Amino acid sequence: MTRILMVLTVFCSVNYKSFSQTVEPSTAVTKNTLQIEIESLYAVQKENNVKLTSWSIPSALFRFGLFDGAEIQVNTPIIKEELWENDHLVHSLNKFDDIQVGFSINLWKEKNILPETSLMIRAILPTDSEFKISKLGKICSINFSNSITEKWSLNYNLGYAIETDNTKAGFYIANLSYNFSDKIHFFAENFGDFNNSKLISYNLNIGGGYNFSDNCAFDVSIANGINHNLFYVGGILTFIIDTKKH
Template sequence: MKLILRFALVTSFIFSKINAQTAEPSATIDKSILQIELESLYTIQNEGSEKMNSWSIPSALFRYGLLNGFELQLNTPIIKEKLWKNNHLIHSLNKFDDIQIGFSMNLWKEKKLVPEASIMIRTIVPTDKKFKLAKIGEIVSLNFSNKISEKFSFNYNIGYVHETDNSKSGFYIANISYEANSKVHFFLENFGDFTQEKLISHNMNTGVGYNFSDNFIVDLSISKGVNHNMFYTGGIITWAINTKKN
């Protein structure tokens, strides 16, 4: 899975008015809410003699509650990349990466051991000059959440990605979140992607967030690859607007 797909799907803290996202949430945002998530990630990945630096500057995710239990989504990634080989710069570029357009829909509420659940489906539209319908991809994710106590929740996603280069893989995210108080929350998660043959990447991630208000949240996180040489750090600014009042 491309870096932007790996880390665009990375813990959700669910509040009554706003979702500060880092795993896809198990419930949609409220009707008539426009939620804007600006995410910037700096990633370093090493493979043999090659070193890749990637920076989203930033990427934007727009969510709109069209109906109760149904939201529209648009993700527009902007990426800066640098590739070194044997300590020599091979290429450096800024690019408008593949656009993701789709929706999320509530499936059912939590009941005892049965988790709250939603389904997310996005189409991946390539932005290169050689656009072809056959290169359109998709992401499908089932998103679940169990409330363990008043302060702890367990959030998890399992999904499938068909990329624009026709490669296919699955992904998972398992997250424990802790709400220390009405302002501060923490999370610890494990995420990765896989094919039928192997586990491609396995990563550990941790972070903290602060609620400046009911509709403005900032989250910071760091991650380390477990089975590959990767490190990233980043943050998300989440802002929710009630369009009914405007």
């Protein structure tokens, strides 16, 4: 599975109140707040006569505010995969995929054209039977956000990932969001990965969501590969819990 599909399994909220998109937030959840994001995603990749389908059934991301400006994160993806060749199923499995554990910390707030910025670092823990420290993966990204108007915002990430098989790639995500109202929001997003010599893949994602309350939201999105054959559709339900009240 490519780096892009890994990124897709970690949909995250843009701010405390809700938005559930692939872009990573530039601000942490508040102190003593637990944010739970339950996501299901169906993706199809094709190359020549080979097709890979992947379905998260579902995956969960947990974010907890240690103090204002810092949070810890745990991502636990459950994946069903099927590999097809010449329209014949050659491989199928359900698996508890590699776990991601890490943190995000705010670096500074937005000021004029200076974007709000955070640093996110995660370790990728392999879940196979031959666990070795040398197989640990890593994700590091700098996450930015600019408020254009009261309704429009630009959110963007730039990062680098080392997979558990030692595959390495940089990645970017650029997200333009529009708040139609306090309840309804829409977004358009471009994301991709690259190495030292070329842009490996880039994709377009559009979607929107509804905020049932300040503590619950649902988002849907659909994406298509621009320079390669990738399609996905997904949804995510986000819950926010103030642990001090429980």
